[in-house]
Amino acid sequence: METKHIKIKDLISQASDMEDAADLIRSGEVVAFPTETVYGLGADGLNEEAVKKIFQAKGRPQDNPLILHVDSLEMLKRLIVEIPKDAYLCMDKFWPGPLTILFKRTHIVPGIITAGLDTVAIRMPSHPIALELIKKSNTPIAAPSANTSGRPSPTRASHVIQDMDGKIAMIIDGGETGVGLESTVLDLTEDVPMILRPGGVTLEDLREFLPQVIIDPGLLEGTGDHVTPKSPGQKYRHYAPKALMILFSGDGDKVVGEILERARKDEAEGKKVGLLVTEENQHRYPEKNIVVMGSSMDKNTIAHGLFDAIRKLDEMDVDIILCESVEEDQIGMAIMNRLFKAAGGNRIYL
Ligand code: AMP
Numbered sequence: 001m002e003t004k005h006i007k008i009k010d011l012i013s014q015a016s017d018m019e020d021a022a023d024l025i026r027s028g029e030v031v032a033f034p035t036e037t038v039y040g041l042g043a044d045g046l047n048e049e050a051v052k053k054i055f056q057a058k059g060r061p062q063d064n065p066l067i068l069h070v071d072s073l074e075m076l077k078r079l080i081v082e083i084p085k086d087a088y089l090c091m092d093k094f095w096p097g098p099l100t101i102l103f104k105r106t107h108i109v110p111g112i113i114t115a116g117l118d119t120v121a122i123r124m125p126s127h128p129i130a131l132e133l134i135k136k137s138n139t140p141i142a143a144p145s146a147n148t149s150g151r152p153s154p155t156r157a158s159h160v161i162q163d164m165d166g167k168i169a170m171i172i173d174g175g176e177t178g179v180g181l182e183s184t185v186l187d188l189t190e191d192v193p194m195i196l197r198p199g200g201v202t203l204e205d206l207r208e209f210l211p212q213v214i215i216d217p218g219l220l221e222g223t224g225d226h227v228t229p230k231s232p233g234q235k236y237r238h239y240a241p242k243a244l245m246i247l248f249s250g251d252g253d254k255v256v257g258e259i260l261e262r263a264r265k266d267e268a269e270g271k272k273v274g275l276l277v278t279e280e281n282q283h284r285y286p287e288k289n290i291v292v293m294g295s296s297m298d299k300n301t302i303a304h305g306l307f308d309a310i311r312k313l314d315e316m317d318v319d320i321i322l323c324e325s326v327e328e329d330q331i332g333m334a335i336m337n338r339l340f341k342a343a344g345g346n347r348i349y350l
């Protein structure tokens with residue numbers, strides 16, 4: 001399939017380009033578009049055949065449900081049974097924005113969206129292009145990240161092109177995404193609110209409004225076979241580079257020492273070693289095949305560039321990536337969740 005490419009700089013003068021994109025959504029095609037988290041792979045969320053094309057383009061397992069994106073409360077209300085009180089609080093504070101909320105669904109929502117669950121995950125994005133696309137399409141848009149399943153999520157149109165060119169109808173280039181990591185997924189369908197995936201809205205942000213909020217225990221214990229996470233997506237290897245990756249955590253000096261030691265050993269065995277490190281420690285490593293994720297004092301910047309950094313290491317064709325950790329407070333929790341998954345659970349505590 002020939003993929004149309006458009007670049008949107010100004011929504012007003014380019015209204016007809018956005019109309020073309022919405023026409024494609026309405027006619028059951030797949031369009032990649034920027035959001036404030038990462039690029040999304042969008043299709044009409046009420047059209048089962050259109051949603052199937054998302055799964056095909058990504059190679060995504062059918063038991064991993066999708067998030068629906070809405071532009072208004074009216075659109076939301078058609079999809080769900082009720083809006084719990086806590087949801088009003090969160091929507092008031094964090095919508096539009098990087099918070100996905102689980103609701104009890106109505107029968108309008110096709111089973112393919114929810115992998116047969118009786119809940120549906122919904123968010124209202126704040127990116128102007130995303131909002132305009134939903135509005136013009138006049139339907140909730142199902143949109144997982146626009147990467148091949150398992151690969152790092154795209155934060156630039158060039159990443160989407162790498163994974164999706166020739167597989168979907170259109171790619172909208174709207175520049176780099178903001179947060180750089182996916183939305184926080186929050187379950188409000190049970191007695192206690194639970195974070196199923198850490199993301200752009202942090203635990204600390206949520207606690208101000210929902211002091212009782214907890215984290216899915218499956219998230220903290222990792223993804224061993226004995227744990228069944230509530231969010232089906234959490235059980236898969238994700239965000240992953242082609243190379244083997246190892247994450248080092250703990251005392252800063254020990255981490256640097258261990259990475260240097262491990263790099264020496266692997267290089268002696270003829271492997272090409274890549275390093276993913278913080279700005280503070282950069283000078284302590286050799287300059288070869290090194291990507292700096294940013295300063296540990298500025299974790300929002302790390303989040304913004306993290307997936308691009310992982311893709312860069314892939315482009316260097318390294319065999320193994322040795323990676324530093326950051327503190328798990330604030331957005332650091334989402335950063336460490338993505339790094340842990342990218343490393344397929346390979347984490348060494350020092
Ligand atoms: P992605 O589409 O890649 O941003 O991933 C969406 C995330 O939301 C995955 O981890 C899904 O498993 C999760 N999710 C979507 N819908 C539901 C649901 N109804 N119940 C639990 N988790 C969900």
Ligand code: MG
Binds near residue numbers: 144153
């Ligand atoms: Mg994804």
